[in-house]
Amino acid sequence: MAFTPTVILCNARDVGAKDIREAEAFRIPGYFKPFHFISALEFGASDVYREQHFQHFLQARFDKLVEQGQDPDIW
Numbered sequence: 001m002a003f004t005p006t007v008i009l010c011n012a013r014d015v016g017a018k019d020i021r022e023a024e025a026f027r028i029p030g031y032f033k034p035f036h037f038i039s040a041l042e043f044g045a046s047d048v049y050r051e052q053h054f055q056h057f058l059q060a061r062f063d064k065l066v067e068q069g070q071d072p073d074i075w
Helices: 034-045 054-067
Strands: 006-010 024-029
Touching: 006 034, 024 034, 034 054
Parallel strands: none
Antiparallel strands: 006 024
């Protein structure tokens, strides 16, 4: 049997949450590549997750790095 970790990011400012599901900001199921994992942490730490899908956030982050002349290592 194989298992992968799941990381659940919760919004600590959501004091009125009744349970973990209500406080959950973002869930990282299984393995993410480093670029995607760091982006997911940034996504969950900001309030952007309330207004934007992760895929759009990730693409915008990638595009911004390319625009700055950096080569995003998405491995």
